[in-house]
Amino acid sequence: MARPLIPLPTPQQSGALTPELLGQFIRAKRTQSGLRIDDAAALLGVAKDTLSKLERGHSGVQLSTLLQVLNGLGIGLKVEPWTEGGDDDWV
Structure with missing residues (x-):
């Protein structure tokens, strides 16, 4: 008998x-x-292994695959606008 699937909180x-x-x-x-x-x-x-790697935060997954998974699950990824020449922590 399969274990019940428990929905995790966001x-x-x-x-x-x-x-x-x-x-x-x-x-x-x-x-x-x-x-x-x-x-x-x-x-x-x-692949199941690829999805597992993504869920565990492991590297080695192509960006296109990540975006495919996000889009397929209905997860939006947002890039925040920035001001050119603003006070950044970048050196």
């Missing part, structure tokens, strides 16, 4: 987006959608 973001936090968002959305990882991977057109 993570809270208080700082910069990290691979680990993005992975938490992906996993939460997948579980809230009632999808097991193998079913989600099949629906999204990616």
Whole structure:
């Protein structure tokens, strides 16, 4: 008998987006959608291992694949506008 799928809460973001936090968002959305990882991977057109890497915040996944997963799950990724020549922490 398969273990029941427990929907995870949507993570809270208080700082910069990290691979680990993005992975938490992906996993939460997948579980809230009632999808097991193998079913989600099949629906999204990616390998189960690839989806697992994304959910764990591991590197080595192509940007196009990440965007495919985000779009497929209905997760929006927003780039905030900046002012040119503003006070940045960049050196």
